[in-house]
Amino acid sequence: MKSPIISGAIILAGMFIFLKFLLPLVTAPLPASLIYLYLALVLSGILIYGTMSAPSLEAMMGPIFRFLSGKGQTGAGQMARLAVLVMFPLLVGWQTYSRLVPSDLPPAENRTIHPAPPGEFVGLSNPYPKTPENIMMGKGLYAAYCSPCHGANYDGKGPAAPGFNPPPANFSDPGTIAQLQEAYLFWRIKKGGVGLPVEGMPWKSAMPRWEEELPEEFIWKIIMGEYDGAHQSPRTWEEEEE
C-alpha cells in the first residue's frame, strides 16, 4: 500500500502544478490568493480522508510523529530531524519578514466592483420604450461613444482597451451587466469613474462622466443598445410581458 503521506504530497503538488502552470495555458493565470485557497481545500480533504479511521490515521500521521519525536533515530535520520526543526521556524520567519518588509508594490486589492448606487438612482426605470428604432439608435450611440473601449462586439476589447488597467467591462459576460438593473448602468454611465462612492475605493475606473457630454435620453438608449448587442437582459423584478 502506498504511503498516504506520499499520496497526499503528490496530490498537493499535482494540484499546484495544474493551477499555477497548466491552467494558464488555456486561460489567464490565477492570483496567488486563489491558488492558496484551492490548495488549502485540497489539504483539508487529504487530512479529513487520512484521519477517518485508526489505520489510515496511523499510516498518515504515525511516521510524522515518530520522525518529529526522534525516538530511536540515529545518524542521517537524526540530522534530517534537526534540519527540519531548524528550517521550519526559519521558513516561518522568512515568510513573516517578506510580508512585512516595505515594498514599492501596491498591496493586493479587494476592490468592490459593484458598489451600491446612491439613493437617487435606485428604482429608476428606462423611460423610453424598447422599440427597434430606439435600440438601433442606442447601438449607434454605443458605437460612437462606448465601443472604442468596450468593443464593437460588447466584449471589452475595443481598440483603446489595452491602454486601461483594469480593462473595460465585458458586457457579453453574464457576470457583468446581466446582474444589474438598468438604473445601475444609468448611474455608472452618467457619473463615470469619478462618481464612484467611498465604498468603491480604490477608484480605478477611467469611465468618463458622460452627463457632461450626453443628454439622459442618449444614456438610456445606449443602455438599451448595450443589452441588445451583448445578448443580455437587465435584472428586473418583473417578468417581461410578451
Place this chain on the structure above:
Amino acid sequence: MTSAGQLRHATVVQGMNRMPGLLKFGSFLALLFLPALAMAAGGAEIQAMSVEYRDVPGIGSRNLVWVVAQQHLLLAGFVLGVPIFAWICELVGWKTKEQRYDKLAKEFTKLLTSAYATTALFGGILLFLLIGLYPKLMAYLTDMFFPSFLVYCLLFLLETATLYMYWYGWDYMQGNKKTFHLFLGFLLNLFALGIMIVPNSWATFQASPVVVGEGDAWARAWMAMQNPTWWPVNIHRLIANVVLGGFIVGAYAGVRYLLAVSREEREHYDWMGYVGNFIGVFGMLPLPFAGYWLMREVYQYNQQMGITLMGGFLAWLFILQAMLIGVLFLGANYYFWMGITHRIPGSEGQYKKPVMGMLIVLLLCLGVWMTPHSLVASLAEAQKMGGTHHPLLGVFGVMSAKMTVSNIMILVTFMSFIMYWRAGKQETAGWAKAAKAIMGGLLVIAGIAVVVLGVWGYFVPAIIRINYFSVAQVLIVLFIMVTFTPLTALLMKSAKTTTEMVWGKMPIRAGYSLVLNAVMVILLMSLMGYARSSSRVHWHIYGVMRDTSDYAYSPALGYAAAFMSLNTFVFCLIVAFIFWVATLGDKAKAQPPKGSTMEIPGHTAPAMAGGAPSSGEKLE
C-alpha cells in the same frame, strides 16, 4: 420617504391616548410591573429633546452595544433553540419508549433556567444601554412599537411560567401525565417563537421600514411590524436556532465525551453527540433556502441595500460565510463518516469509496462557493488576468453557481446521513433492490438537473433564474429529502442488523469536531448578524432616521472581523460557565464520600488524556 423633520417623537402617554380603555388598563399594568420600561419610555422623551446620543469612553457606544446585543442574540438563540431540541427528544422518547431520550431532554432543560436568566440579564443591559446611548432612536421606536412591548412582556411572563412548570414538573408529570408535560413543552416553544418574532419586527423595521398609515397605537404597531423582511428573518432565525441548539448540544456532548472516564459516560455522551449533530445538520439543510429568501426580499425591498450586501463592500462577508459554512458541512460530514467507521465495526472498507466520492464533491462545491466574483490580486496579477475578474473562474462568483453548489452540498450531506442510517444493516424486503435502484437513479437525475439548471441560469434573464430556476433547484433537493427519508425508514423497518452499533468508541477528534461545528455556527451568527445590521449603513432606520453620531461609518472589515471573533469567544465562555454551573450538582453526586479510598469501578483517565473504555483498548 419620511424626512427627518417629519419624524414624530411622541411620548408614551400620547401613544396611550390613542388606545381603547382596556388596552390602557393593560398598559398601566405593564408599566406598573415594569418600571424600567416605563422609565425608559418616559425618560427617552425628555432626553430626546436635549441629547441625541451619549458615548462610552474607551470602547465607544457603538462597540459596547454591538457586543451586548450580539451576546443577547446568541443567548436568545440558545434558549430558544434548546427547548426545540429538548421537546423533540422528549417526543421521540415518549413515542419510542426509550428512556435515554427523555433523560437527554431533561439534561438540557436543566440548562435552560440558568441560560434563561443570563439571556434576560443581557437583554436588560442592552435595553438600558440603548435608552441611555441612543435616546432619539429609542423614543422613535417606542412611539412606533409600544403596544408590541406590552405583548412582548406578556409573552415573557407566559414563557417564564411555562418553563418553570416544564422543568420542575418533569418527574411529577410522568406516566399518564406525560402528554400534558409534552403539551407544556409545545406551549414553551410557542411562546418562545412569539418572544423571537416580536423583537425581530423592531430590528427588521430598522432595516426595511414601511410607511405607517393613520390608526390607533396598536394598528400602527401592527403595520410597522409587517415589514418586508420580518417573516424571512423570523423563519431564518427559527431554523438557525434549531441548528445552534443542536450543535451546542453536540459540543457539550463532545466536551463531556473528552472528559469521560467510565464506559457508561462515554457511551452516553457519544450518543448525545450523535443526536446533537443530527439535529444540527437537519436544521442546517433548509437554512440556505431561508437565507436565499431573505436576501431576495432585501433586494426587492431596496436594490441599494441588496447591492451593499451582496456586491458592495459587505460582499466579502459572504466569502467568509462560504468558508464557515464549508467548514461546518465538512465537520458535520466528517462526524457522520467517522461514526460509520468507528461505531459500526467492519464497515470502513465498504464505505471508503463512497466517502471519498462525497468528500471530493463537497470540496469541489466548496471551491466554487468560496471563489469571489472579484479576486484579491496584486497589480501584476490583475494585469495578467485583465482585471480582478478572472475570465474563466469569474463565472463561479455569481449567484447561479453559488446556488447550484449549495444545493449539491445539501444533497451530499443528506446522503451521508442516509448512508449512516443504512450502515450495518441488510435489507430483507423483496422490493429493496428495486427501491435502492430507484433512489440511486433519482439521485443521479436530481444532481444532473441541479447542475443543468445552474449552468442554464447564466443564459436567461436574472428574474427567470431567481423565480424559476433557483426555486426548481430547491424543490428538487427537497423532493429527494422528503421521498428518500420515508423510503429508507420503510427499508430499515424490515432490515436485519448485521453489525450492532457500538457507542463510546469514537476517537477523540470526533469530540473536537463537535466543538468545532458549534464554534463555526456561533461565528456564522456573529458574522451574518453584523452583515444584516451594517447593511443599514449610516441609517438607524433605513431611509427614515439618519445616524448622526460620531460612529456613522462602517468599520473596516478586519476591525469588524475582530469584534465577531471577540463576540464568539465571549459567548463560548458564557456557555461554558452555564454548563459548568448546571453540572456542579452532578459532580457533587458523583464524588465518593469524603475520606473514602474506594475506587469508582470502570474509572480510568479521561478520553482526551488517552483513557479508554476498558483496559486493553485505546482511543485514537
